[in-house]
Amino acid sequence: MIVALAAWGNQHLPPEERTMILVDAQTGEEAEPVVVDRHTGRNLDDSEAFVFAAGPAAGATMRARYAELERRRGEAGAQG
Template sequence: MAGRIRLEDRECPLSTTVGHVGEWWTLLILHDAFDGYTRFDQFQENLGISSSMLTTRLKSLVADGLLERCPYQDNPTRYEYVLTELGRSIRPVIVALAAWGNSRLAPEERSMILVDAKTGEEVDPVVVDAGTGRRLDDSEAFVYTAGPAASDAMRARYVEAGPM
């Protein structure tokens, strides 16, 4: 369609991020990768995803630099999918999404919880400012504004509407 703006063409970093990982299968594949899954059949069996959808998603994750496709067997050649540094960097986002989902459930309704690997104690993840340690869930204290690379349109958004 002419004139349609693709997510990856938008200036907002949120829209570009959603363009990379916003499809729900992508987040589930990454979650499985954090749990140690690396092989096509492991992802497919655990997720119950069709082979064509899984192939498409894995190709996209490799193209976006979140996973690396590495041979693990010759004759026939078989590949595994390993998290890259960029892929590992998205873990806090996935943890935060899961924590948000769990916060809406009673403790006895949670099928998966995050625990300290050493103590086994459940943890309650929060997003904080690295510089001050302050929680970022206060929408009055932390707002967006135009950054150094902002276009005139982005700058106008924050001048007209004020910080969001």
């Protein structure tokens, strides 16, 4: 996860301002790490494909919050 966080931070900096980069040990080429879903292989950067939801131990407040977010997503999807 630290590698993914560093890569995310580097995306938001001009190349000359990066203090470190991840490179292939054999070629020296800069690597572009990604985080993917283990089951589907889909890139988690796709903000339309993945959302957070209340987990099994979520309390009533958390469940209500995520239910409202789901309702809003449904409304936005119906409009677009």
